Amino acid sequence: MATGNSSSYTTVSTLSDLYKKTNTDVMVALKRKTEEYEWFDDFPDEQITPSGNENRIVLDVQYQHTSAMIPDGGYEGQTTTVAPQHGTFTFVQMNQRYSFTTLAKAFGDKARAGQIQNQVLYSSIKAVESIAFSVGLQTYGFSTGTVAVVKTTGSSSATQVIPIKNAFGSTLVAGGTTAQDTYLSYLFRGTPEIALIRAGAIVEFGAVTASPSASSGVGFIDVTFNSSITPTVADLIVFANAVTDATLTGTDQNRWPVGLLDQLTSSSVHGLATTTAANWAAGYANTSGGRMSYATQEAMTNGLWNNGGVKMNRVIYSQGVRRDIIAGERAARRYDSSEFDWDGEISTSGLKYMTSVLAPPGFFIGWNNMASCKKVLSDKPDYEGGPQIFSLDKVQDKAAVAASYDFIYARVCNNRAGLGYASSLTEQ
Numbered sequence: 001m002a003t004g005n006s007s008s009y010t011t012v013s014t015l016s017d018l019y020k021k022t023n024t025d026v027m028v029a030l031k032r033k034t035e036e037y038e039w040f041d042d043f044p045d046e047q048i049t050p051s052g053n054e055n056r057i058v059l060d061v062q063y064q065h066t067s068a069m070i071p072d073g074g075y076e077g078q079t080t081t082v083a084p085q086h087g088t089f090t091f092v093q094m095n096q097r098y099s100f101t102t103l104a105k106a107f108g109d110k111a112r113a114g115q116i117q118n119q120v121l122y123s124s125i126k127a128v129e130s131i132a133f134s135v136g137l138q139t140y141g142f143s144t145g146t147v148a149v150v151k152t153t154g155s156s157s158a159t160q161v162i163p164i165k166n167a168f169g170s171t172l173v174a175g176g177t178t179a180q181d182t183y184l185s186y187l188f189r190g191t192p193e194i195a196l197i198r199a200g201a202i203v204e205f206g207a208v209t210a211s212p213s214a215s216s217g218v219g220f221i222d223v224t225f226n227s228s229i230t231p232t233v234a235d236l237i238v239f240a241n242a243v244t245d246a247t248l249t250g251t252d253q254n255r256w257p258v259g260l261l262d263q264l265t266s267s268s269v270h271g272l273a274t275t276t277a278a279n280w281a282a283g284y285a286n287t288s289g290g291r292m293s294y295a296t297q298e299a300m301t302n303g304l305w306n307n308g309g310v311k312m313n314r315v316i317y318s319q320g321v322r323r324d325i326i327a328g329e330r331a332a333r334r335y336d337s338s339e340f341d342w343d344g345e346i347s348t349s350g351l352k353y354m355t356s357v358l359a360p361p362g363f364f365i366g367w368n369n370m371a372s373c374k375k376v377l378s379d380k381p382d383y384e385g386g387p388q389i390f391s392l393d394k395v396q397d398k399a400a401v402a403a404s405y406d407f408i409y410a411r412v413c414n415n416r417a418g419l420g421y422a423s424s425l426t427e428q
Contacts (some may be wrong), residue, residue: 196250
């Protein structure tokens, strides 16, 4: 006999408490690795005993004059020897920290089955990611530590949308094109803490909240400062990721090594100026732009040999320049038949080509690998090196531990004439 009740079905959601909450492993959904961090090993070690006082580079950078042509029995040539010059370099210290509580340690030690990934291991991997990206930026930057420059003067507020220009402080990456503006914004990946510097003094500290700007896009960064300030054209932007210190010493200003743009374009490197030693300059510089060609590469090779006495064997170029070279010269190698070879790989005997998202747009940089070296006073941590490489320090009066790693190194330019560049090149 019908009761009038309707049929009902028990769904999974009704009895969801019978089911476990499950997770995948931690899946990497972004690019953790920085190419320049891998290339770092390709830079030779500088042959010097490191000193905490002064590290000097003795440079044979002046030409000797010509010999004397004398008559029979005449006076002989002058007994002169041109003196060498010297520069100096210092080591930079990069510090990266993370923390965990004693409860987190207990879970890692005794309850691993309840973790997708050990919390301390995950933190250490992300810390090395930060070190690698910092080394990548410093591959190209200046010892000044400038990341970018304020493009136009704004209005007073603690919350700012700042237009930026001049990557690393160089007018050769001024911004204004999509590629250059995108590059400028990428330098602030991970929303770092920053400081504005004007006339050698702190304007204010702040935190990047979005880069590129959520409202204005590439070429802009969103920043929240500690107080209302007016970003002014030509203000320098530097990283300020240290704690507590609210002075210039709490920023990266003048704490970076000499990167490639420094070695290629600065009027003084390692304290030796081109006004003192005219030959202490890049062996080749071409800022006229246009499409990068084999003829320009050959001119650069000639410049490094003629001025620096070295053979070019390394190249870093931007991804856009690489694409344009392929489009212009190598994308389709033609044969007598109608077939094409679309494998447009670029190669030149004896040259190692490298490209990265951090390579400045429009740039083709060439050098001999002995012209630019490094000296490292600490082990370079591996991406999966784990927490064992970090020093642990119990937080005073807290059930927490701070893990710290110091990466101490120097970049040393031995032969500026052994480096060259072309800029403002066409990109695709």
